[in-house]
Amino acid sequence: MKEARAFREDAAAKKRAAARHAEFQTVEDGIQKWLDICEFEGRDGKDPVSPATIEGYKARASIMRAYEWEKPLHELEAPDMVAFRSWLLKNYSRDQAKKVLSSFHSVLLEMVTQGVLTHDPAAKITIQHSRYKEPVRIPSIEEVQLILDAADALAVHRNGSIAKAWKRYQAMIYLALDTGMRPQEYLALPTQDLLEKGVRVTQALDRSNKIGPPKSRAGRRYIPVGEGTLKLVRAYRDSTKIGDTSCFVFPGRYAEHQPYNKFLRRGWHKLMKAAGLMEKRMVDGRETLAPIYTPYSLRHFYASMLISQNKDLKTIQERMGHEDAAMTLNVYGHLIRQKHAEEIDDPGIISDIRSAAACGKSVAKV
Known part of the structure; x- marks a missing residue:
């Protein structure tokens, strides 16, 4: 039947x-x-x-x-x-x-x-991630300190125009490290989303550098921020006098938001060079120096610090703006597993064998 x-x-x-x-x-x-x-x-x-x-x-x-x-x-x-x-x-x-x-x-x-097909013939046909794909590359605490030191030095550069530009980039870098925000989120951060004890994410740049909603519904979130970082960001915002700057925390020359590619070229690449975080790479058959990390590396560092502070998975997911916990585990699962493994007092297999032999017990029964 x-x-x-x-x-x-x-x-x-x-x-x-x-x-x-x-x-x-x-x-x-x-x-x-x-x-x-x-x-x-x-x-x-x-x-x-x-x-x-x-x-x-x-x-x-x-x-x-x-x-x-x-x-x-x-x-x-x-x-x-x-x-x-x-x-x-x-x-x-x-x-x-x-x-x-x-x-x-x-x-x-x-x-x-639409009623054209009765079923999806590709339902179980997938392509899995390669097992050879390396996990995300995350700066060490020492490397992050180099990044902060470089941003601080550029913000007080003896060349006035460089120092002026780096007052903005310095505040951006501090905020990125203290929130894990995507570059497209802090570049388009509106002034009303800079709150008393944190920031609210309500918009972001898309790949065409136009402002729209965050990547997903979970992207709309609140992130607590350290007092020192908030003080630095507010100081930059309050010191900026470029026409009507009520729209963005980090406005450009004409009070507009800064495109991601411009930030990458004028800010991030120079910061990596000043911090000494460059490496040799082959590009189009020629050897060239390129930054070791991308702006997203600061976001990954933030996540790694949440894990080291034993924040629960739900908190990490919400802070990062991931749509579900599976996405968080997919990106940072190796760090969470490593953290848990380090907290377990495991004497090792050899120790168990020797202990069992000393007591005259069968290893199979231990």
């Missing part, structure tokens, strides 16, 4: 879906519909994605379209998805292939929602 009902329900679903096949015949039709919904409507009742995100989706869509789809959209099955995955892994980096396959999975889910 169960099999009969399942067959009947599946047949009915296919019949309903057939009416939609005239509108969505090819994979291209499904991809374009998915892009349109992401850009103009928003999937699953969410807001439409940002212009920068839709550009990224269009780039992934171009890769989907480059594959030679031999079947109509409604005839795709799991083996077809496996073949597509193999093609992606052969022609693109593992990270890029993973992103494209994930987006194609979203295309198929949208087609299920």
Whole structure:
């Protein structure tokens, strides 16, 4: 009876879906519909994605379209998805292939929602992270001290224009270290979000350097900040006299927010050089000096300090603005496991063997 009902329900679903096949015949039709919904409507009742995100989706869509789809959209099955995955892994980096396959999975889910497909043929077809991928690179306390010392020295540089610019960057660096905020969040920090004992995150720059909401709902958060850092940030804010500076804590020359790429070039790279945190790398076949760390490294350092202070996982997740604890564990799980392992007084296997032998006990029974 169960099999009969399942067959009947599946047949009915296919019949309903057939009416939609005239509108969505090819994979291209499904991809374009998915892009349109992401850009103009928003999937699953969410807001439409940002212009920068839709550009990224269009780039992934171009890769989907480059594959030679031999079947109509409604005839795709799991083996077809496996073949597509193999093609992606052969022609693109593992990270890029993973992103494209994930987006194609979203295309198929949208087609299920639209009633074109009865199920998602890519439901169990995934690309896992490589086991060879290194964990995030985190500065040591000594290296962070070098960063702070360099920022302090640049802020009192004998060249007045350099010192003036670095009053702002110095406050940014201190705030980044004391909050774990993303660079796109503190670059667009509005003055009303600088509170008495912390900061509130309500907006951020997107990849096109336009201001919008944070990356996710969890990105809207409150973060407590140390008194010294708040004093430094307020002093810079109060000393700034560039037209109407009521909008941003760190305004640019014309009271606008500073784009991320400009901060990276004029601020971060010079800071890393002053701190002596550069390394040799091969770029386009030539050896060059590049910063060891990125601005996000300060965010990772902040998370590592929360872990060393034995903050619970929920607190770490909320402070970092992660949508769920799984994301926190995915990025910082190795640090949490290491911290827990260091706190366990484990005498080791050899010690147990010798102890058991001394007592005349069988090791198997210990």
